[in-house]
Amino acid sequence: MFVNETVSNFxxxxxxxxKPINKKYLKVILLNVILTFSAxxxxxxxxxxxxxxxxxxxxxxxxxxVFIVVYFVVSLLFYVSFKKRKYAVREKDITxxxxxxxxxxxxxxxxxxxxxxxxxxxxxxxxxxASISVFTAGDSKDDLVIKGIAKETAxxxxxxxxxxxxx
Amino acid sequence: MNNSFDFSNFSKQSSKGIFVIYMNQIYKTIKxxxxxxxxxxxxxxxxxxxxxxxxxxxxxxxxxxxxxxxxLIYKNFLFKIENEHFILKEGILNKTNTSxxxxxxxxxxxxxxxxxxxxxxxxxSIETAGSKDTxxxxxxxxxxxxxxxxxxxxxxxxxxxxxxxxxxKKPLVxxxxxxxxxxxxxxxxxxxxxxxxxxIIGFYQQIEQVIDSLGRTEVLDxxxxxxxxxxxxxxxxxxxxxxxxxxxxxxxxFVKIFLVHFNLTAYxxxxxxxxxxxxxxxKSIVLKKQKVQSITISTNPLKQLIGISFITFKQAVSGKxxxxxxxxxxxxxxxxxxxxxxxxxLFDFYxxxxxxxxxxxNYYKRRIFSVTFLFTIILxxxxxxxxxxxxxxxSAILVFPFFSFLIxxxxxxxxxxxxxxxxxxxxxxxxxxxxxxxxxxVQNITMEQSFFQVKSNVADIILQTASGKIxxxxxxxxxxxxxxxxxxxxxxxxxxxxx
Numbered sequence: 001m002f003v004n005e006t007v008s009n010f011x012x013x014x015x016x017x018x019k020p021i022n023k024k025y026l027k028v029i030l031l032n033v034i035l036t037f038s039a040x041x042x043x044x045x046x047x048x049x050x051x052x053x054x055x056x057x058x059x060x061x062x063x064x065x066v067f068i069v070v071y072f073v074v075s076l077l078f079y080v081s082f083k084k085r086k087y088a089v090r091e092k093d094i095t096x097x098x099x100x101x102x103x104x105x106x107x108x109x110x111x112x113x114x115x116x117x118x119x120x121x122x123x124x125x126x127x128x129x130a131s132i133s134v135f136t137a138g139d140s141k142d143d144l145v146i147k148g149i150a151k152e153t154a155x156x157x158x159x160x161x162x163x164x165x166x167x
Numbered sequence: 168m169n170n171s172f173d174f175s176n177f178s179k180q181s182s183k184g185i186f187v188i189y190m191n192q193i194y195k196t197i198k199x200x201x202x203x204x205x206x207x208x209x210x211x212x213x214x215x216x217x218x219x220x221x222x223x224x225x226x227x228x229x230x231x232x233x234x235x236x237x238x239l240i241y242k243n244f245l246f247k248i249e250n251e252h253f254i255l256k257e258g259i260l261n262k263t264n265t266s267x268x269x270x271x272x273x274x275x276x277x278x279x280x281x282x283x284x285x286x287x288x289x290x291x292s293i294e295t296a297g298s299k300d301t302x303x304x305x306x307x308x309x310x311x312x313x314x315x316x317x318x319x320x321x322x323x324x325x326x327x328x329x330x331x332x333x334x335x336k337k338p339l340v341x342x343x344x345x346x347x348x349x350x351x352x353x354x355x356x357x358x359x360x361x362x363x364x365x366x367i368i369g370f371y372q373q374i375e376q377v378i379d380s381l382g383r384t385e386v387l388d389x390x391x392x393x394x395x396x397x398x399x400x401x402x403x404x405x406x407x408x409x410x411x412x413x414x415x416x417x418x419x420x421f422v423k424i425f426l427v428h429f430n431l432t433a434y435x436x437x438x439x440x441x442x443x444x445x446x447x448x449x450k451s452i453v454l455k456k457q458k459v460q461s462i463t464i465s466t467n468p469l470k471q472l473i474g475i476s477f478i479t480f481k482q483a484v485s486g487k488x489x490x491x492x493x494x495x496x497x498x499x500x501x502x503x504x505x506x507x508x509x510x511x512x513l514f515d516f517y518x519x520x521x522x523x524x525x526x527x528x529n530y531y532k533r534r535i536f537s538v539t540f541l542f543t544i545i546l547x548x549x550x551x552x553x554x555x556x557x558x559x560x561x562s563a564i565l566v567f568p569f570f571s572f573l574i575x576x577x578x579x580x581x582x583x584x585x586x587x588x589x590x591x592x593x594x595x596x597x598x599x600x601x602x603x604x605x606x607x608x609v610q611n612i613t614m615e616q617s618f619f620q621v622k623s624n625v626a627d628i629i630l631q632t633a634s635g636k637i638x639x640x641x642x643x644x645x646x647x648x649x650x651x652x653x654x655x656x657x658x659x660x661x662x663x664x665x666x
Contacts, residue, residue: 012652013614092659101618107651108611109658112665136610137483137633137666143611 011090013107018086018097024127025148029078031123037071087146089157092164094134096144108144110164112136118154130154134161174248174319177256180241183286184307189237190282191306196233246305248319253293255303265303271295273458273482273666274496275317277443277451284449289313293320317453339508342431342500346475350428350500351421353469360416367412424499433498435512440480442498452496456513458482458666460634461604464506467597475500478509483633483666514605519591522584530623531641532578539570573597583639585650588657590630592637607661608632612654614647630654633666 044067048060081100088095095107117133124130124147131147132154149157197204236259245256253272255265278290288307308316342350429446443451459480466476479497501509510516543566550559577596584591585606592602613629620626626647628639639650 011656012648013655014648093655103616103621104613105615105651106611106613107655109655111659111661112610136631143631 013095013105016088016090016095018088018095020083021085021087021146021148022127022129022150022153025124025129026079026082028121028123028127028129028148029082030075033071033075033078037067037074041067085146085148087149089160094144094157094161096146106144108134108136110161113161113165116158116161118151118158120151124148132157174246174316177245177247180244180305180307181288181309181312182241183288184244185237185241186286187283187288187290187307188240189234192233192237192240193230196229244305246303248316253303253320267293267295267303269320272320272455274455275320275453277313277317277449279445279449281447283307284447291316338432339435340431340433340498340501340505342428344425346500347424347428347431348421349473350475351424352417353467353473353475354420354424360412363412363415367408428499431499435508440509442496454480454482454496457664459513460608460632460666461602461637462509462513464510464601464603465595466599471599474502476503476506477501478506481632481634510603514589514603516589516591516603518586519584519589519603522586522589522591524582524584525642525646526582527578527639527641528623528625528643530620530625531581532574534619534641535574535577536571539574540567543567543570581640583642585653590637592639594638602637604630604632604637606654606657607663608665609654609658610665612651614651616644 044063048063077100081098084100084103085096085098087097092111093107093109095105097103097105113134114137115135117135118130119133120130128151129148130151131145132149133143133145135143239259240257243257243259243262247254251269253265253267253269255263255267257263257265273294276292276294278292279288280290283290286307288309291305291308291313293303426446426448428444431442431444433443434441438456440454440456441451442454443449460483461481463479463481464476465479470476477497477499478501479495482496498505498509543563547560547563551557573596580593580595580599582593588606590604590606592604594600594602609630610633611631613631615627615629616625620641624644625641626644627641628647628650630637630639639647642650
């Protein structure tokens with residue numbers, strides 16, 4: 001393995017203390033899930049009501065069962081994934097960790113950040129939450145987005161990084 | 168040498184430029200309305216004599232309009248150099264004022280299409296990393312002006328080194344017709360083959376439609392039925408077709424390579440590469456070394472036999488990384504020594520030689536094997552259920568060993584070497600790619616672990632650079648963490664600008 005003797009105490013990614021994202025964000029996630037599923041449910045109900053699937057109308061209750069199972073599984077997955085979302089801001093970089101089956105850890109050094117954005121969604125605004133996105137050069141879709149942190153914190157982080165970039 | 172020209176005042180393009188712009192305008196117009204034209208021609212018989220006159224009138228009007236437009240574009244196109252900035256004013260109604268500082272310029276390209284060659288002017292385009300489109304394109308400049316501009320921009324403030332005059336410099340690489348032929352032989356012909364197959368299928372459907380419209384469907388059906396009856400005949404036909412296609416694919420590769428890379432010469436300057444090539448459209452690229460994000464050296468067994476490899480230079484791009492292939496800057500057909508010169512002129516790769524070659528964990532092999540075979544088995548199962556013929560399964564005797572062979576090839580080509588400053592990643596299936604990256608040029612770093620990878624204690628490392636991703640798949644977790652920390656340390660402590 002490669003050796004790097006010049007630095008004795010290497011800052012390690014394994015020693016970072018990660019912060020969880022805001023608990024209120026779970027409500028935003030669940031609201032989104034409920035909204036999506038309600039739309040599907042209404043569609044299903046209307047289709048049933050107007051007899052769209054003529055031949056399968058006997059089995060329509062099966063659709064509802066599947067629907068409910070899927071709904072619970074999705075909600076559970078979102079809940080677990082919510083627990084796994086964590087971030088950390090260090091002296092020189094920002095890190096985000098997420099994923100249940102695919103654990104993903106991304107770090108963006110401040111010196112490579114081109115610009116930062118703080119966005120608020122419709123529900124997020126209601127809970128005073130915001131998401132922070134940092135962009136580097138190159139393929140921008142793979143940069144870092146942390147959703148669901150308190151708006152104040154997000155602005156603080158933004159301010160902190162901005163001063164760091166300008167140093 | 169050509170620094171004689173003074174760019175401090177606003178100047179226009181060569182007056183021949185009007186013609187170039189005019190042609191370009193016509194070309195663009197045809198490109199946008201060709202579908203309309205196509206339908207027009209299709210229903211040509213319906214058009215009466217009276218309306219043809221109108222059509223000619225409209226045509227003349229459009230041509231005149233474009234001429235006026237071309238003149239106005241020419242008239243309003245002004246550029247100058249001031250304070251290490253390239254300043255451009257353009258636009259007829261919407262005036263645009265562009266100013267590009269020299270240090271942001273990534274490369275200066277010279278181009279000559281057929282028209283430009285005939286009237287003896289060059290198109291100079293100046294590109295930055297800022298947008299994926301060319302920022303400035305001066306359509307027509309006489310050679311001395313173009314050269315002078317290139318000299319000024321390419322020896323911008325940061326590099327106050329001596330300019331070496333091109334004429335008494337030997338090119339680093341010079342590729343003749345014979346070499347180009349070799350290069351084209353080693354190209355990936357599969358792509359061309361597939362393209363031709365698609366074309367033929369499309370063509371076949373066209374014929375079918377025509378015959379259909381003539382009401383002779385049964386004739387064609389009979390023909391097809393006849394030929395499918397005689398299996399041996401169709402086998403014979405398919406073989407001939409395949410041979411024919413292969414020859415055509417080879418020919419196209421050759422013509423393509425010949426057109427693009429004709430008379431390829433690459434020069435090595437103090438701080439930049441200069442690459443010239445092209446037959447109908449002559450191109451010349453000046454590429455600053457500092458702007459190179461990473462280089463990839465590719466070869467395949469055939470190329471290795473002849474002893475050549477390709478060098479691809481990757482530069483920073485913003486927005487989408489899916490740049491068209493032709494935008495990639497590459498030197499085809501490099502000999503081994505030439506590759507070494509390019510490599511050593513870009514970075515200190517000496518320490519890499521001594522570095523240890525690391526291979527991915529066995530998990531990598533297991534993953535590819537299981538995914539490929541799962542996919543193949545599912546494919547076979549579906550095929551079987553569709554056709555219900557056991558004969559399909561016989562091909563498995565060939566398919567599985569072939570796939571295994573490919574996978575082992577792929578696994579063997581995967582390796583990485585990391586030293587204090589450099590990263591070398593090997594990859595490829597039939598082709599072999601070696602990607603060199605200076606560690607501090609990384610933009611962000613990601614470590615990924617799937618559920619299975621967690622169990623096997625391995626992880627993927629993805630290094631995002633300004634010119635795209637570099638993957639190091641399935642290495643031991645502790646090595647992955649080491650690379651992660653090392654890269655971050657290098658990026659965060661480096662004071663060198665990454666582009």
